[in-house]
Amino acid sequence: MDSMVEENGNSSLDPLSDQTSPSEANSGTSAVLTTAANIVQFIPTQVSQSVIQANQSSVIQTATNLQPMTLAKGVLYVNKSNSVIHTAPAGLQVKIKPEPNTTPTQVQVNDTNSEDDSITDDESPKRRRDLLTRRPSYHRILKEISGPDIAVLPTTTLQITNVQSGDPAGSLHTISTPGGGSTIVQYTQGQDGQFFVPGGPVLAEDQSRKREIRLQKNREAARECRRKKKEYIKCLENRVAVLENQNKALIEELKTLKELYCQTKTD
């Protein structure tokens, strides 16, 4: 499943929400899905999603207004019907050129290997985001460059001031930016050389507890997300099977009708 085109009118994850039979597809505004060898007709209002196999020269046409699309990796989400979508071999990138006065709008697939014009200024931030691959995280980059757990401070001079506090642990030290600027950290140093940050253990404990909760929630969310994704893919595969069957049936029907037509013509 290298490329998919999905009409997003139905927000349900279940691409099988429509199970139209070939006969049902004969009413209402019809859409035509044409692949190299096959023709499938279906009703846009009932068919929530459709799937195109990769590496086929395919066109999806539906009858009415073209709507904006959003892109996920390898997936086209079509907000409404009525698009002309050309798929192409893997490694190509889909580009949408807004053409308000023309119908239907063309969705173009460009070879990004040959030309880097995939993002233009007039495209929405969302589109731009979707088209960009994620950059490596700063954390990861830092880790690679400097090793783990390196804190980076701005290259300004720091100032340490000492205040006699009467604290048995020793005098209070304040690290701040020069000129009475913002305090970065306050600490005391015991006779054994250990550092104590006031309120430190409590704060750290709280933060670590919050972090644990967050991680636990995210763990569960990730699990659930994967489950849904698997379910979704399974549904898409089922849908492919259904459409293939419909395709076969229609081809058969066409064949029969052609034969019938030829027969009546010769009579």
Next chain:
DNA sequence: GACAGGAGACGTCATCCGAT
């Protein structure tokens, strides 16, 4: 049996995005 490679599941991080 040892080993390599692929597939799948998982945990974590970063980011997006809708709700408040």
Next chain:
DNA sequence: ATCGGATGACGTCTCCTGTC
């Protein structure tokens, strides 16, 4: 503006299978 859920990306681990 902030928060929290959802999800893509990435690294790691485990299991399975084929090859030697």
